[in-house]
Amino acid sequence: xxxxxxxxxxxxxxxxxxxxxxxxxxxxxxxxxxxxxxxxxxxxxxxxxxxxxxxxxxxxxxxxxxxxxxxxxxxxxxxxxxxxxxxxxxxxxxxxxxxxxxxxxxxxxxxxxxxxxxxxxxxxxxxxxxxxxxxxxxxxxxxxxxxxxxxxxxxxxxxxxxxxxxxxxxxxxxxxxxxxxxxxxxxxxxxxxxxxxxxxxxxxxxxxxxxxxxxxxxxxxxxxxxxxxxxxxxxxxxxxxxxxxxxxxxxxxxxxxxxxxxxxxxxxxxxxxxxxxxxxxxxxxxxxxxxxxxxxxxxxxxxxxxxxxxxxxxxxxxxxxxxxxxxxxxxxxxxxxx
Numbered sequence: 138x139x140x141x142x143x144x145x146x147x148x149x150x151x152x153x154x155x156x157x158x159x160x161x162x163x164x165x166x167x168x169x170x171x172x173x174x175x176x177x178x179x180x181x182x183x184x185x186x187x188x189x190x191x192x193x194x195x196x197x198x199x200x201x202x203x204x205x206x207x208x209x210x211x212x213x214x215x216x217x218x219x220x221x222x223x224x225x226x227x228x229x230x231x232x233x234x235x236x237x238x239x240x241x242x243x244x245x246x247x248x249x250x251x252x253x254x255x256x257x258x259x260x261x262x263x264x265x266x267x268x269x270x271x272x273x274x275x276x277x278x279x280x281x282x283x284x285x286x287x288x289x290x291x292x293x294x295x296x297x298x299x300x301x302x303x304x305x306x307x308x309x310x311x312x313x314x315x316x317x318x319x320x321x322x323x324x325x326x327x328x329x330x331x332x333x334x335x336x337x338x339x340x341x342x343x344x345x346x347x348x349x350x351x352x353x354x355x356x357x358x359x360x361x362x363x364x365x366x367x368x369x370x371x372x373x374x375x376x377x378x379x380x381x382x383x384x385x386x387x388x389x390x391x392x393x394x395x396x397x398x399x400x401x402x403x404x405x406x407x408x409x410x411x412x413x414x415x416x417x418x419x420x421x422x423x424x425x426x427x428x429x430x431x432x433x434x435x436x437x438x439x440x441x442x443x444x445x446x447x448x449x450x451x452x453x454x455x456x457x458x459x460x461x462x463x464x465x466x467x468x469x470x471x472x473x474x475x
Contacts (some may be wrong), residue, residue, distance in 0.1 A: 171200030199234025
């Protein structure tokens, strides 16, 4: 082969190599702390409430000290025509085990990841969904319960806005919630079953301090709850329908349900722009990034975020909310991967 041809061949190979997609970075391992069940009750009334119950985790983890603080329910829109109920349960978080034993180490980015357990409804993170009468809610409704930030209705703009201090939703990639990325005593979990769950979903809620940070100090005193976490979902208001019993949609709305979460410590500090925030400017996202010390913002399909030079971003094109990863029966908050 002549020198000119050899150079052309090497140049072509280099060009092809340069065009090859970069390998995805290895995700940082998550550390499970415990498994909890959060109940939502009295929804649609003035006496909505929430409680926490530790569940058994198949490893030597002490869980997390959570104390209910408040529940808010906001209905927006017209029932049967896109009307939606936004539900938020806010908890105080203490850097301690469920039995109150304080942690000897500071912890950052304590996250409640939605998880499936054997008797949950239709492959979701929800269970025991009932109406006001105590009757079971149709199983299909469970898949319409979707995660969001804590929001409130702004009459001036006639739309929902994120509550200050309530932007706790976090989305992840599927690679970040596989068993091998969940460590048990520093060793990757062999399976979801080893963690006491059927699956872990790539969404959850991150604990914040009252000043917006993400780190809870070591050895908190008794009753010292330095963290807050807002667990927020939205669900369509059920339509009035003479073909159903009862006919009134309000009597078929979920009145109570429970959600199951795997509590983890995440070494990465990221924030998430929710779908509801996509119509607003980047200002609030950037301010939140400063408060939390975030190194990256998660963006969902449809985002027009344009401040990557100030706060880098990554696109999360798929967020599973029901079913198993890769299954044809899975449901999603968003699913727009190339």
